[in-house]
Amino acid sequence: MRRLWDAREALLLAVAASLLVAGAATLLFEAAALGRIAWSLATALGLAYSTAAITAALRRRQPSVDLIAWLAMAGALLTDEPLAGAVIAVMLFTGGTLEARASAHAERSLRHLAARAPRLARREGPDGVDTIPVGRLLVGDRIVVGTGELVPVDGRLLEAGVFDESALTGEALPVEHPAGDDIRSGVANAGNAVRLVATETAERSTYTGVVRLVEQTQASTAPFVRVADRFASAFVPLTLVVAGLAWALSGEAVRAVAVLVVATPCPLLLAAPIAITAGLSRAAGRGAMLKGGSALERLADGRVLLLDKTGTLTRGRPVLVGVVAADGFSGDEVLRAAASLDQMSAHVLASAVVTGARDRGLEPASAEEVRERPGYGVEGIVEGHRVRLGKSAWVIDGPPPSWARRARRRASLDGSLTVYIAVDGRPAGVLLLADPLRPDAPRMMRTLREAGITRTVLITGDRADMAETVGRLVGADAVFADRDPSDKLDIVRAEQDRAPTIMVGDGVNDAPALAAAGAGVAMGARGAGASAEAADVVLTTDRIDGLADAILIARRSIRIARRAAGFGMALSLAAMAPAAAGMLAPAAGAILQEAIDVAAIALALTALLPGRVHTVAMPPADLAVVRRLHAEHTAVAPLVERIREVADGLDDDPPDSAPLRELVDRLETELLPHERAEEVQLVPIVADALGPDPFGALSRSHAEIEHRVRRLRRACVDIGDPPEPDEVTDLRGALYGLYAIVLLHNAQEEENAFSLMPVAETARKRRVALPAGPRGGRRS
Template identity: 50%
Template sequence: MEAPRRTVSRVLWDLRHDALPVLTLGGLIAGGVAWFAGARGAADVVWTVVTAVALIPAVWAVVEGLRRRSIGSDVIAVLALAGTLATAEYLAGAVIGVMLTGGQALESRAGRRAQRDLGALLSLAPRVAHREDAGGVTTVDVAEVRPGDRLQVRAGEVVPVDGRIEAGPAVLDESTLTGEPLPVERHTGEEARGGTVNAGGPFPLRATTDASSSAYAGVVKLAREAAAETSPFVRLADRYAGLFLPLTLVLAGVAWAVSRDPVRAVAVLVVATPCPLILAAPIAYVSGLSRCARRGVVVKGGGALERLARARVLLFDKTGTVTTGRPELFDVVTRDGVDAGEVLAAAASLDQVSPHVLATAIVRGARDRELPLVLPTEVAEKAGQGVRGLVGGRPVAVGKAGWADAGDADAAWLDRVRSRAAARGAITVFVGIDGRLAGTLLLRDRIRPDAARTFQMLRHTGIDRTVMVTGDREAVARPIADLVGADEVHADQTPAEKVAVVRAESEHAATVMAGDGVNDAPALASAGVGVALGARGATASSEAADVVITVDRLERLAESLAIARRTQRIARQSVLGGMGLSLAAMVVAAFGLLTPAIGAVTQEVIDLAAILGALRALGPGRDRWPRLHGDDADLVRDLDQEHRGLWPRIDALPALADALTGPDAAAREAADAELTSFLHDLAEHEGRDERLLYPAVASALGGSDPTGAMSRAHAEIADLSRRIDLLRKELREDPGRADTPAELRRVIGDLAAVLRLHFTQEEEHYFVLADIPSHSEGHTA
């Protein structure tokens, strides 16, 4: 009997939410045409049919609710529809039928929760493996792989199952499982997990599991289980119906008992028909969904928006969420006075032909610094070690320290460089020129420029607790968590451990989980609301999430939360306001002052008021975040590009100071010319900020002087620039003066520190006001 019951439910659901609104509205209009044409009998028949058509699925819904031990707002509608038929108030019944089916159609659109589709996650799963046997290497279905099989994993392929590397090294992209963007090197005897990508050369693998037991299969299973455990969306209307329904029945019963006229009871039921309940909340939520969509945020249904409004705890991944999710060059450390630009240009020229993710970052860093690059020749690359070739006829090597030098590396220097990199959460890439180790490139995953501001906005919108849950190391995760103000950090987390943390937090408060990788999909599915940053994130996380941010702006998370809270507030206000008006009309009808037909019209006026109130969710609230638009946004884009050009020159100031006060006359002259150019460009940039950007920001922010502190920073920058010019003049006039070089180095260092802070503040607080992708690579750490 269960299967037929589900079939009937499915058919009635489709009719109720797709066809019935059109049928009932058409019937109401047709009956009206017949009535005005004088065929009142035919009109009554048509309206009776409309009432019955609306009544049948409503009765079924009530029966289904009773079977689940739930009584909702549909009960009042059923009683009203049946009452109009019993008392021959056919027009009133038809009007109620139209509003009931129309409201249910809107509710279906707003409240039908998106089914969590794991298709994208499954599409990433390995499908074939290359197995060695007596006849050579055979391509087989991954399901045929058994523990103990020896496999060949080719370059660029997904590792089919968990296994041990038989001959290393193997360079693996493990971002699908850990979220960490940097490839890792695994050596002979170490484990390679299924679902990771071979980012280096081919290597042999000894399978230790089959496909169904691999790490990647575990991620898929976790996502399925977490999705199955998530509670369904409960209609806001039904929660209020628990109070409204008994009050309506009591008032209708009293009116009938006192007057002995069943029409009065029907009139009470007609004006009590919970169309404000049925209409107001769905319309508000549809409006909120539309508002989010205009901000580049896709929310999968009114249920997700309602749960988002209740959230009090935010859990978030690090890589790709609060950071950009890709490595970037931030420093060049050289040996024996070698020019940093020369080292970077040589490495980037060689890396132009390498597909490695770090090579891409190095080339991008050189181009940001406008360094000239040449095409290399005789290039050879070894997975897990590095790349070698000729750049301008000179031998250059980029990669590990042992690969980049010919054995002349200073161990103490190497230790200092590695310590500096570890302290700053960076990865090292060594560069050798002419057979000698010339320098080291430091790369790291930078924090998004809008991260700090986003977390401030989240606190403002009602998030009480923030928790970082990441697969990255504690030493790397902790400083970033402290910078954004996280209350707790869970580092070195596997996908299963992330789910456990989310479930533990969900026991105490409503949760939101934000992430962008495949490894985040189970945690996103298990949280109250999963939010995926889908602009560059994995498709699987977007499919597992309830909310997908389609633009590369973290602050949209805070905006979505604010929109959800405002939408919920408007929905509640509209429902309660409509219920209050309905209650007043019920009292009037109980005294016999409203007939059912007039009551139905009155109810439509109440419905209109509730709808207009709910539509307020389409617009921004009074507490909306300030924005820059039009020409002001274009201005921010231009100034952001100037920041991109100035950042590398700011980073180079300490080295410039050393060269300016060093013994090499040619280096001093070149450094002096570069410093003169930099200070000129800086002054022009700061002048444009003061004349153009700050007035626009002040207008957007409001208040008496919202940019006063930043203008004060401009004054400090100008003062430091003047002091540098005076010290340079002193050095030229009296080269033998002992204290001038040290003072000049100190003041240049002060300028670099002030500029780093000032530029970071502008990017985090001003550039993010424009609805454009600002310096998304960021420069804060």
């Protein structure tokens, strides 16, 4: 019975179409009376159906375009024009069937998502591996995921693996993830069995959030209600006036019926939902889940873009940006020891440390007797040495040494976090972590301006200096720093009074602002995020350029929907004149209306064609080159940080020139060949994808980097050992200048080149970035 009820529109369409055809067939047997009965029955079915729709609209206190169809069918029966009524009924049932099919497809998708959700997990413990319900998993549990199994909760990999992420990102090809990478629930293990540490519970994991978002989307209103009803508020009165005048001036009710027939708003009932549904589907394919057609329309109407900083314009997760080692230790030793401990930890900072070590080619060792000290850090035994990792007060007794003060000063200037490490009770170094700007953010902001965003506003609770830095980098028109959730809400309301707004955020504190904005956009689909619950749009992938794609798709879809509806209504208005003059009979008007519908629907179907989007697709051969160069780009990042470390080390008394000579050797053998390869291979590829404009600056910076390395080589030949004070000053300036140029150059490459790689690959965290001031954590 449930299936029969769900298929009622299709059944009504089949019955009405059969009665229409049967009525036409009776004309062949000269049984016109029977035919009129069949058409009248079809019209009566249409009347009953539209009566239910009008009643539902009245309960919602909304105008309804079904009123014209109801009047046309009623008039057709009263004026003995049942054929016209039957044609209109078939059109109505066709629209209802399309809507029901779309709803049924969405419900099937939801059932598939829910059925696919992991139910059981294999937890590794001291006594072996036990199979338990997913709901019993806790943060920090070790999990084994076999080949073909779904990852049950969000976690961090303890060993490398290959995963099918198509259910979350749409990426068709399996993606390789090294040990230390964060992995999201719902993805399938496409390689050998792997182990991971749970970083979220089942309720707070990504896949649960996706299912919840789909449920909210299905509970939203039909996608074409707002567009159709806006037309109805103007079109229905106009149609009634024309029909009434035609009847009053001619005295013939059939003319009024003819007007109502040609004015039946099937382009609204068919064309508009086709265009909008196509937009929703295309946006979902780009990683933007919109909660119904009204969300699509509000997103398309937005002119002012308000953005939270942390997690929206920045990654929202810290990455390793530097290592300062104490005397007697090397940076690699310090980082490897820290990663060895942190690979066992579920803390948010642990992933950054482990990933930073692997980026430098350092494989963490096994750790024993690992213990977390909440609020302080973690300690354990690594290769026979007791290692402690955490806050300064927990690691350093007494006044901090000079290297620690230098690291703290650098962290304060850059807005970085500091994590201190001690080996066998001796302070060994400091790890510097920062929240980097998303590499695609500046390019996305430029694209949004091209798409019609007239004002961009950055709102954050972070410090003013950090907020102003990020605002300048992305080109924001206004920056509001040190704001709490109530302040954000006030700002959104003030901007909404001026123009339609779009608010983007990712935290619980963003939820009120997201709800108050014209269109709220939440970054990420984490299940517990109140921002995802309050938002109209959720970006299910960890890339902000999905927002640019969603806005472009929304505007194009709404534009086509309005164009198709307006085109059909214009033709209907044009047909009213001959109908009112008695030149068009109701039956002929119904056939003409069918032709108008076909034309409007054909126009609406253009929404299914590819349109302009922000994301750029590269040929496979070019993508392979970009991947290789990106791997090299990541590999030389520690060498870039070494430039600053050597410059800082020139403060020692007496200064040692050996690290400088070693650095220049490495720059010539590692950095310069990479920059030359990018100039020859990367610049032409990305210029083909985006156009040549941004790449003159990249080529110039390639040349400038090589020039400055050559200057350093000449300086190494001329300086004394130890260097004279004036030589130290010149060397320090040259090193800091080279460091700044390479940082800027790398940021340009991240923005214009490497951000073009597919979602699954660019979700990896970058090491070289301008910091944006993460807050909190156990080790700050």
